[in-house]
Amino acid sequence: MASPILDRNLHIRAIDAYIDPSVPRERAIITHGHADHARSGHKAVLATPDTIAIMKVRYGEDCAGSFEALDFGVPYRIDDVTITFYPAGHILGSAQVLVEQGGQRVVVTGDYKRLADRTAQPYELVECDLLVTEATFGLPVFQHPHPSVEIARLLKSVADQPERSHLVGCYALGKAQRVIALLRDAGWDAPIYLHGAMLRLCALYEELGVPLGALRPALDVPKAELAGQIVIAPPSAIRDRWSRRFPDPVTCQASGWMSVKQRARQALVELPLVISDHCDWGELQQTIHETKAETVWVTHGREDALVYWCRSQGLQAEPLNIQGFEDDGGEGEAE
Numbered sequence: 001m002a003s004p005i006l007d008r009n010l011h012i013r014a015i016d017a018y019i020d021p022s023v024p025r026e027r028a029i030i031t032h033g034h035a036d037h038a039r040s041g042h043k044a045v046l047a048t049p050d051t052i053a054i055m056k057v058r059y060g061e062d063c064a065g066s067f068e069a070l071d072f073g074v075p076y077r078i079d080d081v082t083i084t085f086y087p088a089g090h091i092l093g094s095a096q097v098l099v100e101q102g103g104q105r106v107v108v109t110g111d112y113k114r115l116a117d118r119t120a121q122p123y124e125l126v127e128c129d130l131l132v133t134e135a136t137f138g139l140p141v142f143q144h145p146h147p148s149v150e151i152a153r154l155l156k157s158v159a160d161q162p163e164r165s166h167l168v169g170c171y172a173l174g175k176a177q178r179v180i181a182l183l184r185d186a187g188w189d190a191p192i193y194l195h196g197a198m199l200r201l202c203a204l205y206e207e208l209g210v211p212l213g214a215l216r217p218a219l220d221v222p223k224a225e226l227a228g229q230i231v232i233a234p235p236s237a238i239r240d241r242w243s244r245r246f247p248d249p250v251t252c253q254a255s256g257w258m259s260v261k262q263r264a265r266q267a268l269v270e271l272p273l274v275i276s277d278h279c280d281w282g283e284l285q286q287t288i289h290e291t292k293a294e295t296v297w298v299t300h301g302r303e304d305a306l307v308y309w310c311r312s313q314g315l316q317a318e319p320l321n322i323q324g325f326e327d328d329g330g331e332g333e334a335e
Helices: 049-059 147-160 175-185 196-207 241-245 261-266 281-291 303-312
Strands: 017-019 027-029 044-047 066-069 076-078 081-087 095-101 104-108 130-135 166-169 192-194 215-217 230-233 250-254 271-273 295-301 316-319
Touching: 044 049, 049 066, 049 196, 130 281, 130 303, 147 166, 147 175, 147 250, 147 271, 175 192, 175 196, 175 230, 192 196, 196 215, 196 230, 281 303, 295 303, 303 316
Parallel strands: 017 027, 027 044, 044 066, 104 130, 130 295, 166 230, 166 250, 192 215, 192 230, 250 271, 295 316
Antiparallel strands: 076 081, 081 095, 095 104
């Protein structure tokens, strides 16, 4: 099931450009700023303005030979190929890539979620002939609860145990800012304390127009003052010596993987929070139907189950198994 536009390495042949390449390329189109999609060393990068800002903060101003910013919904023509970005809803600046050539439409979703989130531009459905979709949570067992339910559980735990601090393990880009925004929307107005790894990216989100409220570095705050407070940190930090500075901490982790009890136990998480930045099984099915794609390529995640389901619906489908895409997609402890 070959595509005349795109090959299985997400290479657009006619313009010799790669989407989210895992090694440095002459031309790279980057869907979003997570490290399994955005790498340094490309000669020329096309991405949304927010993704470019994120890459420069993470990897340095000179992390690519050149950058070209493309806003959502603006067609960009190279020879007879047209590239258009549409919001993917995954993190700030995350884009789906629509590639058009000779009347054919191909959409590469990158990582995406359909649930509303004020820290990311809202997902937009794009109809196409070939859909290249992620499947991070591509198994029927994954049916994510609404994040407001999980935030309510966190706030109840804080209220019930005011003598303890709550350490919430979050991926530094996207998940941390989303959890902070969810807390604010639920009425938590107190300062939120941050591990040092969170500071610059949270500041960047604020600079890019996403208000997060009062944030404080957790470093050098007297231990007694952190009782009853919420601290956001990388998942690895809540299990190492860094966490000892907090009063009897409740270890939490915000991830779609927290619905898997074994993962939560292995991570020594006392309060797992099932908050995902990806589509669950039902949303993946919904997206495939609504795009009206006749061919579906499935990548990074539970490819086989979604491929099987697509074929049962009469669609042409196959897994891609692209090396370098992490199956956590920013949900776990990459980095």
